[in-house]
Amino acid sequence: MIAILSPIAAIALALAISAILLLASGYSPARAYSVMWNGAFGDLRTFSEVLIKATPLILIGSGLAVAFRCSIWNIGAEGQFYAGAVGATLMGILVTSLPPALMVPLVLLVGMAFGTLWGMLAGYLRVRFNASEIVTTIMLNYIAIVGTSYLVTGPMIDPAGGKYPQTARIVEAAVLPRFLPPTRLHIGFIIALLMAFLLYLVIFKTSIGYAIRAVGINPEAARYAGIHVERNILLAMAISGGTAGLAGAIEIAGISFRLYQQISPGYGFEGIAVALLANNHPLGVIASGILFGALRSGAEVMQISAKVPSVLVFVIQGLVILCVVAFGLYRTHSYRALRAEKERG
Amino acid sequence: MDIAGLALFIQTILSATWRLATPMIYASVGEVFTERSGVLNIGLEGFMLLGAFAGFAATFFTNDLALGILSAIACGLLFGLLFAFFTVTIKANQIVVGAAFNLIGLGLTGFLYRAWFINKAQGIKAFGPINIPVLGQIPFLGPILFQHNILVYSTVALVLLAGFVLYKTAFGLAVRSVGEHPSAADTAGLSVTIIRYAGVLIGTTLTALGGAYLTLAHTNQFVEGITTGRGFIALAVVVFGRWSPAGAFWASLLFGLFYALQLRLQAIANITIPYQLLQALPYAMTLLTLILMRGRAISPKALGTPYQKSA
Numbered sequence: 186m187i188a189i190l191s192p193i194a195a196i197a198l199a200l201a202i203s204a205i206l207l208l209a210s211g212y213s214p215a216r217a218y219s220v221m222w223n224g225a226f227g228d229l230r231t232f233s234e235v236l237i238k239a240t241p242l243i244l245i246g247s248g249l250a251v252a253f254r255c256s257i258w259n260i261g262a263e264g265q266f267y268a269g270a271v272g273a274t275l276m277g278i279l280v281t282s283l284p285p286a287l288m289v290p291l292v293l294l295v296g297m298a299f300g301t302l303w304g305m306l307a308g309y310l311r312v313r314f315n316a317s318e319i320v321t322t323i324m325l326n327y328i329a330i331v332g333t334s335y336l337v338t339g340p341m342i343d344p345a346g347g348k349y350p351q352t353a354r355i356v357e358a359a360v361l362p363r364f365l366p367p368t369r370l371h372i373g374f375i376i377a378l379l380m381a382f383l384l385y386l387v388i389f390k391t392s393i394g395y396a397i398r399a400v401g402i403n404p405e406a407a408r409y410a411g412i413h414v415e416r417n418i419l420l421a422m423a424i425s426g427g428t429a430g431l432a433g434a435i436e437i438a439g440i441s442f443r444l445y446q447q448i449s450p451g452y453g454f455e456g457i458a459v460a461l462l463a464n465n466h467p468l469g470v471i472a473s474g475i476l477f478g479a480l481r482s483g484a485e486v487m488q489i490s491a492k493v494p495s496v497l498v499f500v501i502q503g504l505v506i507l508c509v510v511a512f513g514l515y516r517t518h519s520y521r522a523l524r525a526e527k528e529r530g
Numbered sequence: 531m532d533i534a535g536l537a538l539f540i541q542t543i544l545s546a547t548w549r550l551a552t553p554m555i556y557a558s559v560g561e562v563f564t565e566r567s568g569v570l571n572i573g574l575e576g577f578m579l580l581g582a583f584a585g586f587a588a589t590f591f592t593n594d595l596a597l598g599i600l601s602a603i604a605c606g607l608l609f610g611l612l613f614a615f616f617t618v619t620i621k622a623n624q625i626v627v628g629a630a631f632n633l634i635g636l637g638l639t640g641f642l643y644r645a646w647f648i649n650k651a652q653g654i655k656a657f658g659p660i661n662i663p664v665l666g667q668i669p670f671l672g673p674i675l676f677q678h679n680i681l682v683y684s685t686v687a688l689v690l691l692a693g694f695v696l697y698k699t700a701f702g703l704a705v706r707s708v709g710e711h712p713s714a715a716d717t718a719g720l721s722v723t724i725i726r727y728a729g730v731l732i733g734t735t736l737t738a739l740g741g742a743y744l745t746l747a748h749t750n751q752f753v754e755g756i757t758t759g760r761g762f763i764a765l766a767v768v769v770f771g772r773w774s775p776a777g778a779f780w781a782s783l784l785f786g787l788f789y790a791l792q793l794r795l796q797a798i799a800n801i802t803i804p805y806q807l808l809q810a811l812p813y814a815m816t817l818l819t820l821i822l823m824r825g826r827a828i829s830p831k832a833l834g835t836p837y838q839k840s841a
Contacts, residue, residue: 206638210645258625260572316820317769319572319625323762327813335806457629494644496754499637506630510622 192462192473195508203501207493217493224486225479231486233368237440239478241266241432241449243377245456246463246470247384248428253465254388255421256401261307261322262429263453264329265300269430271333272299273437274341274444277355288358293376293434300430301423303329308422312415318422326453334446341444351445361439373435378471380428385467387424397421429453455481458502462509477502537670543790545673548682549748550793551786553578553740553757555685557764558771558778559692560736566696566773567729568709568722568832569617572628574737575761576635577613580605581738583639586745586752587646589654598654598746599739606738607731609634614730618723621836632761640754647752656750657681679747681739685779688736692775705729709830712837722837737761759813766816770823773830784819788812 204214225235245262252259273296276288283291307325310316334350343353361371388394399407400417408414432452437444459477463469480502484495557574564571571577584605589598609631616627660683662676696702707715708725716722740760745752763785770784771777792808 206641210642212645258572260629310817310821314821314824316817316823317765320762320766320769321817321820323759324766324813324816327759328810328817331806331809331813334809335804338806339804454633458633461626461629494641496637496640496644499633500641501637503630503633503637506626506633507616510616510626510630511620513620 191512192505192509195462195505195512196476198508199501199504202504203497206497206500212491212493217487217491217497220491220493221480221483221487223483224490225483229365230368231482233365233370235475235479235482236370236374237478238482239475240374240377240439241436241452242456242459242477243381243471243474244428244432244435245425245452246459246474247377247381247467248425249456249460250463250465250467250470251384251388251394251397252421252425253460254394254401255397255417256404257308257311257418257421257425258319259304259307259322259422259425260319260457261304261325261453262425262456263449263451264322264326265303265426265429266433266436266449266453267326267329267333268303268426269296269300269433270437270444270448271336271433272296272430273359273434274352274355277359277437277442278341278353280359281356283358285358285360285362288356289361289438292355292359292438293431296434296437297427297431300433301427303430304422304426305419307426308419311422312418330447333444333448337445343443352443354443355437359438360442361435369440371435371439373439376431376435377474380431381467381471384424384428388467393420429456432456450481455502458506461506464509539794541670541673543787543794545677546790546793547783547786548675548685549678549786550789551782552682552685553743553748553760554764554767554782554785555689555779556740556743557733557737557761558767558782559688559775560733560740561764561768562692562733562771562773562775562778563696563705564729564733565768565833566709566830567705567726568712568830568835568837569614569726569730570624570628570834571613571617571631571730571733572625572765573613573631573635573761574628574733574764575757575759576632577606577609577734577737578741578744578757578761578764579635579639579755580609581741582745582756583643583741583752584738585742586654587642589746590647590652593655595655595657595746599742602738602742603735606735609738610731610734611727613734614727617836618726618730621838624834624836636755639752643752643754652752653750654746657747681743681747689775689779696775701725701728706830708837709832712832716837716839726837737764740764763812763816766820769829770819772828781819785812785815788815 207214207217224231226232249259249262273292276292276295307318307321310321311318337352338350341352343351361373363371396412397417399412400414404414455477459470459473462473480498484498487493488495557578561571561574581602585598585602588601589595613631616622617624657679659677659679666672666676704720704725708722712722744756767778767781767785771781788811792811795808796805
């Protein structure tokens with residue numbers, strides 16, 4: 186019960202503090218928040234946009250939850266998202282003769298593979314050279330972002346699009362089916378839910394997940410217990426990179442249909458907050474992902490209708506994290522509890 | 531390119547090197563103190579943005595650069611206290627808190643900038659270069675070393691002072707022992723809490739100053755996300771400089787060189803390298819240096835671990 190009430194209290198407090206900021210800057214918090222609420226939950230169309238924005242956040246957040254449980258601080262989901270978007274776009278442009286039943290999985294899996302590899306690169310640098318993954322993943326973010334910029338202005342530019350920096354449209358067979366017309370809601374949302382559930386099973390119900398958590402709590406003790414620490418670090422980077430890559434692929438195949446610069450409005454960074462708010466629990470990530478999707482979606486409407494800068498969302502998100510921390514929700518998981526869990530079976 | 535052209539090319543790059551290294555020098559020398567005391571602040575990017583904005587806003591409204599600098603310092607102290615409260619007093623996960631400060635720094639500065647400065651003439655009168663008499667006239671070396679603004683020159687004093695404080699004073703010894711062996715330091719009568727607060731505040735204040743340099747000297751205005759990853763690079767610089775102020779200084783200069791090279795090469799019209807590959811240079815070099823540092827970078831033992839008094 187506390188696990189559910191604390192995040193709600195944290196959000197309320199964060200909104201209250203942000204309201205002071207709004208007031209001090211001459212905006213009406215009541216108007217800003219009501220516009221924001223309507224922008225997110227006003228009708229079916231706005232709510233479907235919330236779920237569309239929640240899709241990458243749930244995918245990224247649930248993967249990061251696994252990495253954070255392993256105490257691997259992957260700050261690189263943004264870059265892994267770009268890598269996945271690049272891989273998916275390549276398939277969607279180059280492979281032209283497959284039916285949708287094969288094409289959609291191909292595009293998503295290749296995107297996932299690109300994200301996995303981009304993530305594992307940082308994992309390898311950590312395991313082999315003891316290079317802090319915090320620093321390397323951030324650097325790989327920048328490299329992926331400027332690399333994408335290079336691709337869409339150079340080798341992958343749409344030959345029919347003049348000089349406009351974007352790729353050609355992916356083939357129709359690669360496009361994700363939509364299931365709630367007239368909204369844009371596509372099966373990527375369902376995939377995100379399934380992925381969160383799958384990762385929940387992996388992390389809490391399998392020996393693989395047990396090993397990942399053991400390494401996260403105390404690597405020395407885990408090693409002593411016969412767990413291969415390096416392999417689990419690589420695995421944590423592979424899983425979190427793969428989900429971010431899949432999110433990038435779904436963005437291409439479900440929403441944008443082509444690659445351009447700034448394809449991600451910061452989903453990779455937001456995913457960090459989504460995972461933390463859910464206390465790194467993949468099922469909790471579904472709720473926090475939808476919440477953050479609503480904040481982002483609502484903020485865009487707020488900017489247009491109430492002229493309140495939408496970057497306020499980052500302040501709210503940062504404050505939510507701090508409030509969660511302050512309420513002590515972000516507990517350090519103890520090794521003893523983990524052992525007890527294993528003994529119970 | 532003839533010899534004179536090449537000399538000019540090298541001179542242009544090297545004279546930009548120190549200027550471009552300056553924000554990283556402030557942030558990384560500060561972060562050396564934070565990390566040596568056992569606290570990891572990955573929120574440097576956010577603190578740098580806060581300092582950049584606070585410095586700019588105060589100068590814009592008062593027309594006084596000194597007040598701009600003071601305002602950045604006050605901002606670094608204030609938010610630093612908050613960071614220390616969470617990481618040292620509450621003993622929260624330092625990476626989680628750092629991530630939150632990055633978000634708050636980006637969001638708060640972006641929000642206030644759009645709320646206060648949109649549709650306004652935006653330039654301030656920035657710190658100008660001080661051409662040191664005689665020395666500044668030396669060919670080649672003059673522009674490289676002696677035609678900078680006060681905040682650039684100050685980095686030398688900063689690194690010397692920081693080295694002295696960290697290695698030659700009782701306070702420096704306390705910082706280092708708290709970062710290596712907090713329980714032993716505690717037993718010896720040091721307050722781990724107070725010393726870590728000090729370590730955090732030195733770091734956040736200097737980082738905010740580094741940010742203010744961007745808006746008050748390097749350019750004369752604030753732009754959303756003006757730091758473009760310099761706070762994150764400063765984290766790598768600390769590792770590369772092996773957690774010493776002098777090391778951080780030289781490592782920052784190396785990254786300043788990468789930045790300068792990248793900007794200069796972009797400016798050359800007849801060069802065929804895509805500009806994005808040049809943009810990636812500082813980031814790729816960061817990765818490379820971390821690989822080259824393998825095994826030689828020994829972090830403070832208690833880095834990242836909140837201190838829990840054993841019962």
